[in-house]
Amino acid sequence: MQSLDLDVLERALEWKTSGKRVWLVTVAQTFGASPRPPGSLLAIREDGILVGSVSGGCIEDDLVSRRNEYTGRKPAFASYGITAEEARRFGLPCGGQLEVIIEADVAPADIRALLDRILAGRIVARSVDLASGAWSFADAQPTDECVRGESRFTSVHGPRWRMLIIGASEIAVYLAQIAETLDFSVSVCDPREEYRGAWRVEGTHWVAGMPDDAVLAFRPDGHSIILTVSHDPKLDDMALLEALKSEAFYVGAVGSKQTSAERRKRLADFDLSAGQIARLRGPVGLTIGSRTPPEIAVAILADLVAARNNIALERVVASDKRRSA
Structure with a gap:
């Protein structure tokens, strides 16, 4: 695509x-x-x-x-x-x-x-x-x-917006495929050789090395997006420590509410301010009940496009309220 x-x-x-x-x-x-x-x-x-x-x-x-x-x-x-x-x-x-x-x-x-x-x-x-x-x-x-x-x-x-994805997971595959249709130039970093060998999205740029080095080499600016989807806290946290200090427009991490809360606690132990940690979007993406990798990718990119267009989205109300309406 x-x-x-x-x-x-x-x-x-x-x-x-x-x-x-x-x-x-x-x-x-x-x-x-x-x-x-x-x-x-x-x-x-x-x-x-x-x-x-x-x-x-x-x-x-x-x-x-x-x-x-x-x-x-x-x-x-x-x-x-x-x-x-x-x-x-x-x-x-x-x-x-x-x-x-x-x-x-x-x-x-x-x-x-x-x-x-x-x-x-x-x-x-x-x-x-x-x-x-x-x-x-x-x-x-x-x-x-x-x-x-x-x-x-x-x-x-040409690609006015750049995206760096940490982790070559199935979510990353769909993120990269759809993001290219939205005029993002997509780069991917995953030091795990087995994931690199299985990567199948043409047109993306592969960044060698560890995630923190990849973020620094990426030189994030106000038109940059950094998403961590490796499901490995060691890899995701390495990238986030640098991404949250950068000028990146959007920084997001996949995970449940509990996982996201635990991640924020870990990040607070490093040289990040409360304001920098607050920039993290996690759980990343809109609440649309997504479960499969393509659904999760759609949820993330929908929120990202809204942010890029400076649109404040109304969040989904609780399911019991929807049924009683």
């Missing part, structure tokens, strides 16, 4: 190299509520087949029906939701406005160059000259945003 936008670029390149016409559509800017953020991609093949999304399905049909209006190397722009009537027609959220840039003749070499940079784990700024349609590339930061200028449009591609 992989992120939607990476899939768009790979399919667009496949279609172009097979001789098909392809239109590449990118969200340039949004105003008010919008289903997809700036930089989101859509590719339309000459027969109307498409991959990706720029509006969650609201305007894609219109873009497909009008695709032949856009020709040549010079990019074009289209706006949707400018009026209340148009917003209702295209199903855009109330008050939402959306502008897309449409490129009808992107060179396969440009798409390949962008893909190579993304697959190498780099965050890339793709700049499009609005007069000629020429692409240029530069390194970008996780906090960089799309810029719609008078002569140039710049979008940011």
